[in-house]
Amino acid sequence: MRGKCWILAAALVLVASVAMAASVKVITQQAVIRTDKRFFSPPVVTVPYGQLLQELTREGDWLRVQYRGNQGWIHVSAVEEQKVNLSPLMTSKAKETSQDEVALAGKGFTPEVEKTFRAKNPQMKYDLVDRIEGYRVSMEELHLFVQDGWLREPGGAS
Amino acid sequence: MITRSSLTIMVALGILVFTGCAHVVEVGTTAAHDAGLIPKQDKDYYDRRAQETESSVRPMTDREEYYVGRAVAATVLGRYRPCRDERLNLYLNQVGQALALASDRPCTYGGYHFAVLDTDEVNALACPGGTILITRGMVNRARNEEELAAILAHEIAHVNHKDGVEAIQRSRWVQAATALGADAARQLGQGQLDELASLFEGSVGDVVKTLLVNGYSRADELAADQTAMIIMVRLGYDPNGLTDFLARLAQEQGAGAHGGFFATHPGMGERLVEARATIAANKWRRVDHQVRDERFAAYRS
Numbered sequence: 001m002r003g004k005c006w007i008l009a010a011a012l013v014l015v016a017s018v019a020m021a022a023s024v025k026v027i028t029q030q031a032v033i034r035t036d037k038r039f040f041s042p043p044v045v046t047v048p049y050g051q052l053l054q055e056l057t058r059e060g061d062w063l064r065v066q067y068r069g070n071q072g073w074i075h076v077s078a079v080e081e082q083k084v085n086l087s088p089l090m091t092s093k094a095k096e097t098s099q100d101e102v103a104l105a106g107k108g109f110t111p112e113v114e115k116t117f118r119a120k121n122p123q124m125k126y127d128l129v130d131r132i133e134g135y136r137v138s139m140e141e142l143h144l145f146v147q148d149g150w151l152r153e154p155g156g157a158s
Numbered sequence: 159m160i161t162r163s164s165l166t167i168m169v170a171l172g173i174l175v176f177t178g179c180a181h182v183v184e185v186g187t188t189a190a191h192d193a194g195l196i197p198k199q200d201k202d203y204y205d206r207r208a209q210e211t212e213s214s215v216r217p218m219t220d221r222e223e224y225y226v227g228r229a230v231a232a233t234v235l236g237r238y239r240p241c242r243d244e245r246l247n248l249y250l251n252q253v254g255q256a257l258a259l260a261s262d263r264p265c266t267y268g269g270y271h272f273a274v275l276d277t278d279e280v281n282a283l284a285c286p287g288g289t290i291l292i293t294r295g296m297v298n299r300a301r302n303e304e305e306l307a308a309i310l311a312h313e314i315a316h317v318n319h320k321d322g323v324e325a326i327q328r329s330r331w332v333q334a335a336t337a338l339g340a341d342a343a344r345q346l347g348q349g350q351l352d353e354l355a356s357l358f359e360g361s362v363g364d365v366v367k368t369l370l371v372n373g374y375s376r377a378d379e380l381a382a383d384q385t386a387m388i389i390m391v392r393l394g395y396d397p398n399g400l401t402d403f404l405a406r407l408a409q410e411q412g413a414g415a416h417g418g419f420f421a422t423h424p425g426m427g428e429r430l431v432e433a434r435a436t437i438a439a440n441k442w443r444r445v446d447h448q449v450r451d452e453r454f455a456a457y458r459s
Contacts, residue, residue: 027220028265039259049221049267078265108335109222109358116355117229125235129228132240132273132289135251142259145252149303149450151394154260 022055024063024079031079033072037062039155040143044072052082061155075155215332220287223323224267227287229362230322230369234275234283234291241274241294249457250274253303254290254310260393261311261385263318270317272310281419283369284313286322296419299406303450304399307390312400315385321378325368326361333357373422383433387442396445397437404430 026047034041037059045067047053053065053074062073118126137145146153187201218226241247254272258264270288274297275281282292290313300306316322334357368374374382383404387397407419408426420426 028267028269029224031265039264075265077263108219109225109354109361111225112351113354113358114225114228116351117358120355121359123236124229124232126228126232128235128240129231129289132231132271132291133228133268135247135271135273136269137248137251137255142252142256146256146393149453151256151450152392154256154393155264 023052023082024055024065024074025082026051026053026078027080028078031074033065033067033070033074035072037064037073038153039075040139040153041073045070053079055081215335218323218326218331218335220267223320224287226323226326226358226361226365227268227285227289229358230285230365231289231291233362233366234285234369238275238277238279238291238293240291241276243274246274246297246457247272250292250297250306250310253307254314257307257311257389257393257395258288258314261314261318261389266317270314279418281422282309282313284316284322285369286317286320286365288317290314290317293418300403300454302399302447303454304390304396304445304447305403306399306454307393307395308386308397308400308403311386311389311395312382314389315382316374316378318385319378319381321374321382322365322369325374326364330357330360330364334361370422373424376425376428379423379425379429380432383429384436387433387436391440391442394445395450396447397433397442398444401430401433401437404433 026049029049031047031049033044033047033053035044047067051067053063053067056064056066056071058064058076061076063076063079064071065074065079118124143153187196190196191198191201250272255270258270266288268287268289270290272290272292275291275293277293278295279293280295280299282290282296284290290310292309292313296309297306300309334354373379383400387400390397390399404426407415407423408430411420411424411426
């Protein structure tokens, strides 16, 4: 009898924790989950826009999250909080789009709007914009640049 | 009794309320009320609903800001060619991206990218979302990495504060965010896309006009300076890089320099005074930056 109670209590705790599990949505084109709460720590996994991550804990501007079996840290500015809860059982099948995104579909400035705008304005220098967006510095290079210049590491846990 | 004219007016006001443009609705209700077509309580009702709709419109998402920023950059790059000095572009991106990571908004939808525009004009522009364009004339005015960092941190601050998208006419955005209604289908018709593209074009125009012609408000510029210095200090740069640079620009402005940057950035003297006061209030000391001076000299050679 006592054993059954413990099992029931454990099940309740599990259910409660599942219900409380918060989720966040990636709002950048590509977001990197890292091993530590620093930009210069090694990446665990890269996550595309719109994916839901399970939030585990928060320390300063960093969230510890889980995504498809991977755990790590992500900066708060790369995600937005979701009102819907996410069961760990659903994590592996996380929806591509969230509810608010579906509600917003077809409104505002979407890639389709840019496409229409570009078709009407073929003289616009989007090729040069694409080239400039290709200017990327890897975190390894940036880390060296910061160290060589006797600067402090940016974005550490606050 | 509802007459045919007052019914028409009510339907028209209902549509205007739906688009969320409170000012237009108020003009319409006042005219209709003065003409005796709608009673006072109806006028108040429509005015209130329009204000509610306008204030409850959602903010622009980071992804939308990115698309506006791309179009702004594409417009600016139609006027100024980017510099092909890859070594300089790399250096600029190293300084700029390190600063962006130290800011309050290190991650944007498309990330931060920095490029030099091949012109002697003096200017630096932050496109919404994080593409930052700086003229060769501006880069050449920086005497060391601290000053270059100050210019870039100031532009990053404008991105952090979303000053670019704030320049978009409110009514335009309200219409873009709400015009198609809550039941908008996933697949838009060409007519709806054309309507959105037109609102998009107007929004891009608003931002470009602010960046190249009108400039930001004095308050926005002062706030960007404050944030820029905080970013610099976090990363270990000397915030005096900003005041040293501003002091020289103020001198040029005092000597009669005008056009471009000087037209969109008046009051350089006031910015200098405010920045110096911030440094004193925070007791930020001068920082030894010889290592970075040498690095800057190597890139400039």
